Amino acid sequence: xxxxxxxxxxxxxxxxxxxxxxxxxxxxxxxxxxxxxxxxxxxxxxxxxxxxxxxxxxxxxxxxxxxxxxxxxxxxxxxxxxxxxxxxxxxxxxxxxxxxxxxxxxxxxxxxxxxxxxxxxxxxxxxxxxxxxxxxxxxxxxxxxxxxxxxxxxxxxxxxxxxxxxxxxxxxxxxxxxxxxxxxxxxxxxxxxxxxxxxxxxxxxxxxxxxxxxxxxxxxxxxxxxxxxxxxxxxxxxxxxxxxxxxxxxxxxxxxxxxxxxxxxxxxxxxxxxxxxxxxxxxxxxxxxxxxxxxxxxxxxxxxxxxxxxxxxxxxxxxxxxxxxxxxxxxxxxxxxxxxxxxxxxxxxxxxxxxxxxxxxxxxxxxxxxxxxxxxxxxx
Amino acid sequence: xxxxxxxxxxxxxxxxxxxxxxxxxxxxxxxxxxxxxxxxxxxxxxxxxxxxxxxxxxxxxxxxxxxxxxxxxxxxxxxxxxxxxxxxxxxxxxxxxxxxxxxxxxxxxxxxxxxxxxxxxxxxxxxxxxxxxxxxxxxxxxxxxxxxxxxxxxxxxxxxxxxxxxxxxxxxxxxxxxxxxxxxxxxxxxxxxxxxxxxxxxxxxxxxxxxxxxxxxxxxxxxxxxxxxxxxx
Numbered sequence: 001x002x003x004x005x006x007x008x009x010x011x012x013x014x015x016x017x018x019x020x021x022x023x024x025x026x027x028x029x030x031x032x033x034x035x036x037x038x039x040x041x042x043x044x045x046x047x048x049x050x051x052x053x054x055x056x057x058x059x060x061x062x063x064x065x066x067x068x069x070x071x072x073x074x075x076x077x078x079x080x081x082x083x084x085x086x087x088x089x090x091x092x093x094x095x096x097x098x099x100x101x102x103x104x105x106x107x108x109x110x111x112x113x114x115x116x117x118x119x120x121x122x123x124x125x126x127x128x129x130x131x132x133x134x135x136x137x138x139x140x141x142x143x144x145x146x147x148x149x150x151x152x153x154x155x156x157x158x159x160x161x162x163x164x165x166x167x168x169x170x171x172x173x174x175x176x177x178x179x180x181x182x183x184x185x186x187x188x189x190x191x192x193x194x195x196x197x198x199x200x201x202x203x204x205x206x207x208x209x210x211x212x213x214x215x216x217x218x219x220x221x222x223x224x225x226x227x228x229x230x231x232x233x234x235x236x237x238x239x240x241x242x243x244x245x246x247x248x249x250x251x252x253x254x255x256x257x258x259x260x261x262x263x264x265x266x267x268x269x270x271x272x273x274x275x276x277x278x279x280x281x282x283x284x285x286x287x288x289x290x291x292x293x294x295x296x297x298x299x300x301x302x303x304x305x306x307x308x309x310x311x312x313x314x315x316x317x318x319x320x321x322x323x324x325x326x327x328x329x330x331x332x333x334x335x336x337x338x339x340x341x342x343x344x345x346x347x348x349x350x351x352x353x354x355x356x357x358x359x360x361x362x363x364x365x366x367x368x369x370x371x372x373x374x375x376x377x378x379x380x
Numbered sequence: 381x382x383x384x385x386x387x388x389x390x391x392x393x394x395x396x397x398x399x400x401x402x403x404x405x406x407x408x409x410x411x412x413x414x415x416x417x418x419x420x421x422x423x424x425x426x427x428x429x430x431x432x433x434x435x436x437x438x439x440x441x442x443x444x445x446x447x448x449x450x451x452x453x454x455x456x457x458x459x460x461x462x463x464x465x466x467x468x469x470x471x472x473x474x475x476x477x478x479x480x481x482x483x484x485x486x487x488x489x490x491x492x493x494x495x496x497x498x499x500x501x502x503x504x505x506x507x508x509x510x511x512x513x514x515x516x517x518x519x520x521x522x523x524x525x526x527x528x529x530x531x532x533x534x535x536x537x538x539x540x541x542x543x544x545x546x547x548x549x550x551x552x553x554x555x556x557x558x559x560x561x562x563x564x565x566x567x568x569x570x571x572x573x574x575x576x577x578x579x580x581x582x583x584x585x586x587x588x589x590x591x592x593x594x595x596x597x598x599x600x601x602x603x604x605x606x607x608x609x610x611x612x613x
Contacts, residue, residue, distance in 0.1 A: 001489045001505075003496060009484045292480045295441060296494050296541070297469025299462055373441040380478075 003302075007309030010286070017278065018314060024274055025318025026325065028267045029349060033326020035260040036348070037339040051241065052113055053223055055209040058236040064205030065235050072229060073209055078222050080214040083108035084206040088168065088195060090156035092144065099140065101154055101168070101188040103195035104210075106135070112212045117185075118177045126173035131194035133173035137185030141175045148172050154188070160200045168195075181340050211239070268356065275311065275360040283307055283364035290368050291376025304369040311361030312354070319353040387414035388548070388581050389438065394447035396433055396604075407433045407604045411447070417548070420575040420582045422592035425601035431585045432553070434601065438583060439474055439551050440464035451549060469497040473542030475571075477554035479534040481526040481541075488513065488522035491540045498545065512540040516570060532563030539570060543580070550574065552584040556591050568594040 011018050055073070057063035064086070073082045085104040091097050106127050110119045119135070127133045136146055146152065149172065156166045170190060178185040196203055213222045223239035230237040283290070290303055298306070323346060330339040394411035397404055407430045415421055425431050436442035437449060440456050441464070449457040454467055468474075473494075481490045488509050495505045513519055516536040526534050535555060542550055552571065556564035572594050574580045584595060592598045 001485075001492050001496070002502075005489075006485075006493075006496070009489075013484045289480075289482055292476075292482070293493070294465065295439065295468065295474055297465055297467075297497050297545075299465040301462075302497070374436060 003306065004309060004313070007306055008313050010306070011310045011313050013286075014282070017282070021275060021278055021314050022318035022321065024271055025315055026322035028271045029319045029322025029353070030325045030329075031267050031322075032264050032349060032352070033323050033341060033345065034329060034339065035264055036345045037326065037330045037341045039257060039260055040340045040342050040345060051213065051219055052116070053211040053213065053219055053226070053239050053241055055211060055226055055237050055239045056207065058227070058238040061207070063235075064202050064207060065209065065237065067204045067206050069230065069233075069235070069237075070209065073211065073226070076222075076225070076229075078214050078217040078225075079211055081108070081111035081212045083112040083210045084192070084208065085109070085210065086192065086195065086202075086205070086207045088154070088156050088159045088190070090154040090159075090166070090168065092152060092154055097144075099144075099154060099188060100186075101134070101170075101190045101195075103190045103192045105192050106189065109189065109210070112210045116179050116183060117189075118179055118183070119189075120176075123174040123176055127189070127191060129173060130171070131191055131197075132170050133191065134170040135174045135176050135189040136172050137187050137189075138175055138177040139185040140187060141172075143186070146172055146175075148174060159195075159202075161198050162200045164200070168198075268352070272356060272360055275314070275356075276363055279307075279311055279360060279364040280367065283368050287368075287371055287376045287379045290371060291373045291379075294373045294376070300369040304365040307365035307368050308358060308361040311364075312357035315353050315357035315360070319349065319356075323349050388417035388419070388452060389413065389415040389583070390448070390450045391437075391444075392448045394437070394444045394449065396430075396437065396442075396444050408444075409604070411604070413599075415581065415583065417581055418575070418579050420572065420594070420596045421584070422595035422598040423583065423585045423601055424587065424589070424592055424598055429601045430604040431601055433604075435551055435553055435583070435585050438549075439472060440468055469494060470545065471547050472549045472551060473545065473547040475535070475538050475542045475550065475552040475555045477557040479526070479531075479538040479558075481534055481537055483526055486523050486525055487518060487529070487537045487540075490526070490537055491544050493541060494545045508544055509540075512544045513537075515543075516540045530563070531559050532566060535559060535563070535567050536570065539567070539574075543574060543578075548581060550580045550582045552582065552586075554586055555584060556586065556588055561590075564588070564591065 055065070057065050067084060070082065070084060073079060083104055085102045088101040088103055090099060090101070092099055106119070106124050109117070110124055114120075123135055127135050134152075141147070151169060151171050154168045154170065156168055159168075160166050161168070168190075170188070176185060176189070192206075211222070211226070213219050219241055223241070226239045227237050293303060293306075294300075327341045327346075330341040333339060391411055391413040394408050394413075395406075396408045396411075397406040399405070411434075423431055423434065433442065437444055437456070438451070440459070444457050447457065448455065452471065454471070456464060456467065459467065482493070485493070491509045491512060492505055495508060500508070510519070510522070513522060516539055518533065518536055518540065521529070521533070526537070529537070535558075538555075550571070555571070556567055559567060568591055571582055571584065575582050575596075582595070584591070586592055
């Protein structure tokens with residue numbers, strides 16, 4: 001038997017109470033694991049790059065910019081690569097099944113962010129085969145059950161073709177998986193030349209330029225310089241990093257990070273109160289035995305460590321179960337919901353387990369430590 | 381009390397009292413006591429005479445208000461709480477009236493508790509536990525929980541726990557108070573064996589005159605300031 005065994009046996013003295021505590025803790029850490037995975041995943045912004053810049057119209061992200069601005073951007077020595085894209089939003093088969101198509105020059109897109117998106121030369125060659133070829137992100141392909149060689153029709157919400165139709169027919173020539181699981185791959189990459197030639201309005205315009213600064217160049221300073229370059233033009237720009245853009249985009253609806261933190265904070269605070277209350281009573285019930293242990297020679301410090309060990313044990317088991325469930329959920333639903341349970345999340349959760357385990361055990365441990373033996377013996 | 385050699389336990393001029401509701405209740409005003417090493421002393425006396433207070437002070441869980449309290453080479457009256465805890469872990473074993481075993485631990489685990497405070501390997505702890513359980517006649521019952529044992533068996537576990545650290549001093553607080561006569565006699569025989577064969581110094585508080593007969597001598601405590609010594613029959 002070790003001290004840990006003794007703490008564990010103390011914890012299991014009332015199995016139902018301990019199991020209920022562990023369930024509470026597991027639920028709290030399941031919430032934490034899922035929300036943190038949400039923030040870390042593609043639904044959040046942490047996967048977005050701080051280095052890649054998006055140059056959009058200062059009048060709003062739906063306002064187009066002239067493609068001709070491309071030539072002014074390419075002359076900037078601090079820009080390593082620049083591409084462009086225009087967005088085409090629509091649905092497949094039913095209106096609820098919304099998809100986004102980014103029409104871009106694939107070669108330029110690879111130069112700007114090929115590594116991040118997982119675009120390989122093979123994929124570039126595949127999309128180059130015909131103008132209606134597209135590359136589909138892995139998450140979208142999996143969600144839709146699409147395969148390479150399949151033809152799909154995207155009915156655009158706004159972008160009409162010259163014949164008045166809004167049905168855009170594409171053939172899937174490849175699937176890109178992204179650099180890692182956190183990369184957003186829930187969209188389609190189409191060829192700009194095809195979309196631009198076929199659309200009825202907005203020819204030779206783009207929704208955004210995508211800029212990759214040279215190594216060592218401050219993306220913030222470069223963004224300011226680009227905006228200054230077009231400040232007096234017919235189409236002033238607003239340049240943001242991909243991460244800033246996504247954060248601003250999400251904040252239009254709500255401050256996701258704040259909401260998540262409040263939910264998790266409330267869950268942990270409630271948990272703290274429940275466990276502290278339960279542990280205070282659990283230890284108070286054992287005051288006499290604490291007196292016995294002290295009589296046997298257990299010091300105040302050892303008694304305190306015993307109680308802290310007990311709460312740490314309960315938190316470790318409960319928290320471990322919650323995190324395992326969160327990991328399982330993100331593994332099963334990750335690609336569809338954009339959840340990523342990263343090692344960093346696990347490490348943070350372990351730190352929270354230790355902190356909460358010690359915090360909830362502190363009060364009962366302090367009480368147990370302070371109780372004089374004679375007073376403890378009077379409790380029987 | 382009149383041994384020529386240095387006593388193992390020496391109390392001199394002990395004063396102790398309690399304050400209850402603002403009223404001072406004196407227990408001892410000037411208590412002296414000397415017990416040589418290897419003695420087996422029974423302490424008897426009416427309720428409120430200070431038996432438990434004396435035992436608590438000998439166990440280092442209470443301190444005298446004044447006077448000196450020395451056991452072996454340790455001045456318990458001068459020690460802080462941490463030092464007294466450490467002293468208890470290394471020099472004293474205690475047997476309680478109601479055994480005070482931890483219900484969620486097996487007999488072997490209860491006995492092992494004091495050894496967790498010593499720098500011993502799991503194997504060494506196991507060897508010692510097996511040895512003392514064998515000594516108290518409980519070999520083969522290591523995995524039994526207290527609730528599965530009779531009062532006499534539980535008290536034997538209590539004794540095994542008290543001696544597993546091989547302390548020089550064994551304090552017994554009414555060790556047979558919760559036992560039938562047969563079990564009580566078995567426990568007392570065991571204490572006598574520990575005293576005679578292993579040389580443990582034993583101080584036993586008891587109300588039972590028959591239990592006191594197992595001791596080498598009996599001290600009567602009355603009103604906290606008078607000790608009458610009688611040789612056990």
